[in-house]
Amino acid sequence: MKKILSAFCSICLLVQLGFAQNELIHARPSQLGMDEAFIKQKVDSIMQMGIDSLAFPGAQVLVAKNDTVIFHQAYGYHTYEGVQAVALDDLYDLASVTKISGPLPALMKLVDEGKLDLDKPFSNYWKLWKKRKDKRDLTLREILAHQAGLVPYIVFLQKVIKKNGKIKKRFVHDSPSNRFQGQVYDRFFINDRFERKMNRIINRSKVSTDKKYLYSGLSFLIFPSLIEQLTGTDYESYLEENFYKPIGCHTLVYNPREKNLKNAIVPTEVDSLFRKTLVKGWVHDENAALKAGVSGNAGLFGTAEDLAKLMLFYQNYGNVNGNQLISEKTVREFTEVQFPENENRRGLGFDKPLLDNAALSLEVAYPSPLVSAESFGHSGFTGTFVWADPVHKLTFIFLSNRVYPTRDHRKLYSLGIREALQDVFYRAVN
Numbered sequence: 001m002k003k004i005l006s007a008f009c010s011i012c013l014l015v016q017l018g019f020a021q022n023e024l025i026h027a028r029p030s031q032l033g034m035d036e037a038f039i040k041q042k043v044d045s046i047m048q049m050g051i052d053s054l055a056f057p058g059a060q061v062l063v064a065k066n067d068t069v070i071f072h073q074a075y076g077y078h079t080y081e082g083v084q085a086v087a088l089d090d091l092y093d094l095a096s097v098t099k100i101s102g103p104l105p106a107l108m109k110l111v112d113e114g115k116l117d118l119d120k121p122f123s124n125y126w127k128l129w130k131k132r133k134d135k136r137d138l139t140l141r142e143i144l145a146h147q148a149g150l151v152p153y154i155v156f157l158q159k160v161i162k163k164n165g166k167i168k169k170r171f172v173h174d175s176p177s178n179r180f181q182g183q184v185y186d187r188f189f190i191n192d193r194f195e196r197k198m199n200r201i202i203n204r205s206k207v208s209t210d211k212k213y214l215y216s217g218l219s220f221l222i223f224p225s226l227i228e229q230l231t232g233t234d235y236e237s238y239l240e241e242n243f244y245k246p247i248g249c250h251t252l253v254y255n256p257r258e259k260n261l262k263n264a265i266v267p268t269e270v271d272s273l274f275r276k277t278l279v280k281g282w283v284h285d286e287n288a289a290l291k292a293g294v295s296g297n298a299g300l301f302g303t304a305e306d307l308a309k310l311m312l313f314y315q316n317y318g319n320v321n322g323n324q325l326i327s328e329k330t331v332r333e334f335t336e337v338q339f340p341e342n343e344n345r346r347g348l349g350f351d352k353p354l355l356d357n358a359a360l361s362l363e364v365a366y367p368s369p370l371v372s373a374e375s376f377g378h379s380g381f382t383g384t385f386v387w388a389d390p391v392h393k394l395t396f397i398f399l400s401n402r403v404y405p406t407r408d409h410r411k412l413y414s415l416g417i418r419e420a421l422q423d424v425f426y427r428a429v430n
Helices: 002-020 036-052 095-101 103-112 140-144 194-204 223-231 235-247 304-315 328-334 417-429
Strands: 058-065 068-076 182-185 188-190 300-302 376-380 384-389 394-400
Touching: 036 058, 036 068, 036 417, 058 304, 058 417, 068 304, 095 103, 095 300, 095 304, 095 376, 095 384, 103 223, 103 235, 103 328, 223 235, 235 304, 304 384, 304 394, 394 417
Parallel strands: none
Antiparallel strands: 058 068, 058 394, 182 188, 376 384, 384 394
16 A cells, blocks of 8 residues: 555656646547547548648647647658658747747736736837827737738838849848848848838838728737837847746747757748748748847747647636736637627637638638637648637647748648648547
8 A cells, every 4th residue: 555655646746747847748548538549540641641742741740638738749751852750849930820929928918917908009109100190099909800900911021132133232241240130041141220121111001991800910020129118128038037938838939040959940941032042940931030030920939849838828828837927817808809790700819710610611610610719829821830729628739841842832721631630639539
């Protein structure tokens, strides 16, 4: 009996240490009442179909049920040449998943602290918009729900490249100097004044008077500067101290090549316009690159496990091991649909299921039609996708580099691979 009690206490201690260090707990699907054989057969089949169809050279899937990881598998290779197999601790360029992994938790905390008001004019905080008639009355709620009428995207790369394809030397140098400190790529350094130019262009951009859902990443380009302004702290340091460390996210970083991480980095696209080579370890998104890799719209890299920790943090409404980093009230508000009367499915920063998702077939639903209406997440241009369901306690992470070797590879979307994979785990519960 003493030996049994001793063993039991040892197990309890290991579990407590795991939670104390914010390490994920793992179990087999069958241990949580899920059909393990069904999961393996279906997921293996879908992933092989994706690789054979050139939807991506490789990818990985992580799923957690009840805060416990019950599936994490890697498939394929970093590239179609089949040299380096995908590993479970590989770093991926998260693309737009950055939006809910970087600036959004900071904005939520600032709302919690009363330093931001969702329904007051955003120009109260971002003073540059005070003089812009079409922007001065826009609220942060409208902006985060993609209801403000902001243009979807501005191609700032056009400002640094001549018509003949050569780079404008007044904006980009091949070595650092006092005025060119931000690194864009191996041999590219951006003029320190270029960010101000980007802000001026954003300020002058048109705003639609037709207030309906229009996805825009424009405001996320300026959120890091706003966060620094309101907190008096460097943006990256603020995220690290207030979120990544407490949650236990050791690999959520900007510019990973500077961070001395041991993880292999999965490449993205062979860039034919700007960098003229395979992009690996540097952000794929050109706008984020021109901000020296640190932006709110893109730029974060991370592993599947760290993304799972972050999404579990959201799924538990801001709570990590008994510590409430963001109030439950604020997380619930951000993860709710904001303008359903305008046929806008979005939360505040978060993506949500289609408004009639539960009534749709898998072929046309987004994401799986089995997710709850309370679920939320986000996708990324490079082929990333994260989703949390607080009702069914299912967290789904999919990481790929579908843009290799070019962004023209769009089978990931047309084949509905991510939706089909997610659907498997909901059906396996039954």
